[in-house]
Amino acid sequence: MQLTRKGLWSGIIREFRDFLPEISENAITTLLEGNTPLVEVENLKDIFGDLRLLLKYEGLNPTGSFKDRGMTMAVSKAREEGAEAIICASTGNTSAAAAAYAAKAGMKAYVLVPDGGIALGKLSQAMMHGAMVLQIKGNFDDALNIVKAITKDYPVKMVNSINPYRIEGQKTGAFEVCEHLGYAPTYHFLPVGNAGNITAYWKGYNQYYREDIISNLPKMMGFQAEGAAPIVLGHPVDDPHTLATAIKIGNPASWEGALKAKSESGGVIDMVSDEEIIEAYKLLASREGVFCEPASAASLAGAIKMKKEGVLIDGDTVVCTLTGHGLKDPDNAMNSSPKPVKVPADVKKILSVMGF
Ligand SMILES: *Cc1c(COP(=O)(O)O)cnc(C)c1O
Numbered sequence: 001m002q003l004t005r006k007g008l009w010s011g012i013i014r015e016f017r018d019f020l021p022e023i024s025e026n027a028i029t030t031l032l033e034g035n036t037p038l039v040e041v042e043n044l045k046d047i048f049g050d051l052r053l054l055l056k057y058e059g060l061n062p063t064g065s066f067k068d069r070g071m072t073m074a075v076s077k078a079r080e081e082g083a084e085a086i087i088c089a090s091t092g093n094t095s096a097a098a099a100a101y102a103a104k105a106g107m108k109a110y111v112l113v114p115d116g117g118i119a120l121g122k123l124s125q126a127m128m129h130g131a132m133v134l135q136i137k138g139n140f141d142d143a144l145n146i147v148k149a150i151t152k153d154y155p156v157k158m159v160n161s162i163n164p165y166r167i168e169g170q171k172t173g174a175f176e177v178c179e180h181l182g183y184a185p186t187y188h189f190l191p192v193g194n195a196g197n198i199t200a201y202w203k204g205y206n207q208y209y210r211e212d213i214i215s216n217l218p219k220m221m222g223f224q225a226e227g228a229a230p231i232v233l234g235h236p237v238d239d240p241h242t243l244a245t246a247i248k249i250g251n252p253a254s255w256e257g258a259l260k261a262k263s264e265s266g267g268v269i270d271m272v273s274d275e276e277i278i279e280a281y282k283l284l285a286s287r288e289g290v291f292c293e294p295a296s297a298a299s300l301a302g303a304i305k306m307k308k309e310g311v312l313i314d315g316d317t318v319v320c321t322l323t324g325h326g327l328k329d330p331d332n333a334m335n336s337s338p339k340p341v342k343v344p345a346d347v348k349k350i351l352s353v354m355g356f
Contacts, residue, residue, distance in 0.1 A: 009035045012069055012172040013076060019175065019207055020073070020168055027080035029105040033068035034172055036060045038180040038319070043287045048307055050314040054185070055284070055300075056177055059292055059325030063125060065246075066173060066197060066323050067097035070161060073169030075101040078157040084108060085156045089143035091193065091246050092122030093324055098159050099129035110156065112136055112143040117245050119293070119329035139240065141251045161196030162253045170197055174204025177319055184214045186316040187306075191298035191323055192222035192231065192258055192269060193247035199257025201321070202265065218319070220267035222258055223302035225295075229271040231258055243274050243332060246295035246324060272301040280304060282336055284322070291326030291333075299323075 009015065011030030013023060037060065041053040058066035075098075078086055085108040088098045095111035102109035109131035113123070115138075126133050136143050144160060151158040161167060178184055184205055190198045198220055208214045224232055225242030230250055237250035252258065262269050272280075281297035284290045299320040306312050326333055343350050 011072060012169060013072055016172050016175055019211075020172075021077075021165065023073075023076050024080055027076050028072075029076045029079055029101055030072050031062035031068065031100065031104060033061045033072055034176065036176070038177060039288070039290060041288055044283070047304060048312070048318075051307075051312055051316040051318055053303070053318045053320070054181075055288070055290055056173060056319055056321045057290060057292070058173065058321060058323050059296070059328075063093070063096045063100045064121070064325035064328055065093040065097065066170060066321070067093045068101075069172055070163075070166030070169040070196070070200070071097040071101045071159065073165040074157075074159040074163050075105050075107070077165045078159070079105050079107070081157070083155070083157040085110065086159045087147055087151060087156045088112070088159045089140060089147045090122075090126075090160075091140050091248060092118045093246060093328070094160065095131065095133070096122045096125035096129070099126040099131035102131065103129045108132070110134065112147055114139050114143060117248065119245055120331060121325075121328035140249055141236075144253065160253065161194055167196055167200045167203060167254075167257075170200030171204030171207065173197075173321065174201040175208060178205070178208050178214050181317065183317075184208070184216050185218045185319040187221050187267070187303075187312065187318045188218040189221040189223065189299040189303045189306075189318065189320040191244070191247050191295050191321075192224045193228075193249040193252065193295065195222070195231065195252040195254035195258035197321070197323065198222045198261050199254045202257070202261035217265060218267075220261040220265040221302055221306065222262065222267070222269040223298045224269070224271045225277065225298060226271045226273045231255060231269045232271045242277075244277050244293075244295035244298060245329075246293060247298060268306075270302060270305070272298055272305060276301040276305065278336055281326075281332075285326065290322065292322040293324040293326055293328045294332050296322040296324050
């Protein structure tokens with residue numbers, strides 16, 4: 001026998017170099033993000049009938065969310081420019097990714113998170129990777145305004161998704177979907193918070209289209225949470241609320257990008273309730289074996305809604321991006337599941353509880 005696998009995955013920058021801004025080899029900072037699976041949904045025919053539904057499972061990135069795709073670009077570029085520190089505002093996953101990639105690059109990371117409402121897994125990552133974690137008395141939108149003010153005058157590089165390199169990295173998610181399928185899907189569903197990701201996917205699909213790699217474009221379907229749906233309502237929301245903390249955002253940084261993706265693709269920006277989000281979250285975990293965080297399930301909740309409304313039909317190919325891993329948010333998982341059964345260490349008693 002011989003080893004046969006050659007050329008293992010080398011991270012999104014090296015894999016998609018021809019489609020990304022130039023970057024010098026020695027600045028590349030990668031944890032081998034990307035190459036996430038496109039999982040075929042098999043057990044939801046009662047809801048979706050005969051359309052083909054696939055899950056782009058971004059929870060399997062190195063820090064457990066799609067933010068790694070943008071962060072490898074933003075941190076590599078910051079390193080190329082000689083920056084010694086990065087800063088971001090975050091609902092959690094951006095801070096986890098920033099902290100990890102800064103550690104890898106030998107840089108200092110400052111992360112501003114809302115005091116309360118940040119999922120346990122995400123906070124522990126930022127702390128463990130050695131970032132300075134600043135919990136501010138305010139929400140994400142307040143944190144982002146502070147970061148903007150600081151980076152205007154001080155030598156720290158902002159790595160929020162208004163940093164254009166974040167969008168550049170994140171568009172590789174769309175490339176991978178096309179590489180896996182051999183074409184672009186009919187519909188692409190995404191949760192929408194700051195709207196960077198929907199902006200990035202649309203950019204990626206368009207780039208492959210212009211390069212003649214694909215000959216169709218998907219309709220982009222963005223879903224906000226009902227209590228944090230500024231784009232749907234058409235105005236900022238002062239006090240956004242949803243248990244899907246990753247999309248609890250009242251004034252999205254890439255608002256225009258989301259509207260552009262919607263109108264150019266003939267898609268929608270719509271909203272789903274927290275109840276619909278939790279239902280989709282549980283459905284994925286219990287029937288498909290895929291554990292994502294609540295915000296991620298807004299994409300599937302959106303697809304369920306669009307199926308009910310007759311928008312999606314048999315024969316369509318539908319991709320839902322699952323933005324982050326379920327382990328990020330153990331509290332919501334525990335609150336959404338039956339409690340473990342406490343039993344004595346006794347075979348007979350256990351068998352009877354098992355129903356034998
Ligand atoms: C950041 C994030 C989102 C929202 O993405 P935007 O680019 O801000 O729209 C959704 N889900 C998860 C898990 C995230 O971390």
